[in-house]
Amino acid sequence: MPDLQQQVRYLKENNLRLINxxxxxxxxxxxxxxxxxxxxxxxxxxxxxxxxISELQAMIGKTDLERQRAEELLNVVIREKEVFIS
Structure with missing residues (x-):
């Protein structure tokens, strides 16, 4: 009988441990x-x-190219103006 009670106690403790x-x-x-x-x-x-970021970098590249073209055009206009004034 004590052996059976000990087994029951062990099983309860083991069950509690497993639940936790x-x-x-x-x-x-x-x-x-x-x-x-x-x-x-x-x-x-x-x-x-x-x-x-990729989209913005593409826009920056495009804008930079447009700025360069505008700058070149401005330089051409300035040269033509200087030639015209001379």
Whole structure:
């Protein structure tokens, strides 16, 4: 009889330990899932920002080219004006 009571006590303790372990694992899983969601959000945000940077760099290149053309045209007009005045 004491042997049976000892087995029951052992099984109860083991069951309690397993329940606690399961609870801890569930909490860890929830935290991992939350972190995964956050990581995916930041990854998408990062991709969007890189795309915007690329678009802005393209615009800068285009604007710089337009500025150079306008500067060249201005220099031509200034030279023609100087020739006309001379």
């Amino acid at each position: 372990e399961k609870s801890n694992l569930e909490n860890e899983y929830k935290q991992a899932k939350l972190m995964q969601t956050q990581a995916e959000f930041h990854k998408k945000t990062n991709q969007t920002l890189h795309q915007k």
